[in-house]
Amino acid sequence: MASPMSAGKFLAGLKAEGLTVVEVGDWEHHNRNHKGPWGPVHGVMIHHTVTKGSERTVTLCRDGYADLPGPLCHGVITKDGRVHLVGYGRANHAGLGDDDVLRAVISEKALPHDNETNTDGNRHFYGFECENLGDGKDPWPAVQLEAIEKAAAAICRHHGWTERSVIGHLEWQPGKVDPRGFTMASMRERIRERLK
Numbered sequence: 370m371a372s373p374m375s376a377g378k379f380l381a382g383l384k385a386e387g388l389t390v391v392e393v394g395d396w397e398h399h400n401r402n403h404k405g406p407w408g409p410v411h412g413v414m415i416h417h418t419v420t421k422g423s424e425r426t427v428t429l430c431r432d433g434y435a436d437l438p439g440p441l442c443h444g445v446i447t448k449d450g451r452v453h454l455v456g457y458g459r460a461n462h463a464g465l466g467d468d469d470v471l472r473a474v475i476s477e478k479a480l481p482h483d484n485e486t487n488t489d490g491n492r493h494f495y496g497f498e499c500e501n502l503g504d505g506k507d508p509w510p511a512v513q514l515e516a517i518e519k520a521a522a523a524i525c526r527h528h529g530w531t532e533r534s535v536i537g538h539l540e541w542q543p544g545k546v547d548p549r550g551f552t553m554a555s556m557r558e559r560i561r562e563r564l565k
């Protein structure tokens with residue numbers, strides 16, 4: 370059971386991990402808290418955006434769409450490895466997922482296959498959207514993968530979580546494929562090493 374860290378601690382933690390952070394507008398107060406609860410938090414979720422162009426990607430993740438209002442995550446990790454903070458609090462990134470997966474994340478056990486959409490993920494996960502077309506061909510620059518590793522590790526470090534608290538959207542919600550182009554197992558291994 371963990372309360373979300375303050376926006377200030379979130380920012381400080383990312384910087385302490387060595388990340389280049391860009392604060393976008395009034396990110397600390399841009400959220401969906403009026404639509405539902407935020408917290409307790411149990412993990413970190415990684416996504417790809419299916420977009421091209423950093424500026425456009427950041428704007429989209431901050432504003433969202435007509436039928437899916439932003440913020441669509443907390444931080445956008447662009448191909449240059451920068452983390453753009455677009456919101457803080459409840460964000461529209463995780464949607465409904467599998468309660469068995471959430472239980473595994475909480476107890477930091479191996480993940481079961483996700484086959485249900487019965488649990489509000491926006492309440493329980495920090496979210497990072499990563500700039501990539503998600504077609505399996507668009508490359509993931511080393512500096513971007515390193516930023517994903519650092520951002521997830523910063524949150525785990527604050528909460529005392531292991532790498533098992535970091536999952537991909539595809540491990541949460543049936544039908545999702547993100548992130549595509551690297552495996553979450555490989556990313557968790559990197560986070561494990563970093564947290565040592």
Ligand SMILES: [Zn+2]
Pocket residue numbers: 415416417462538545547
């Ligand atoms: Zn996603």
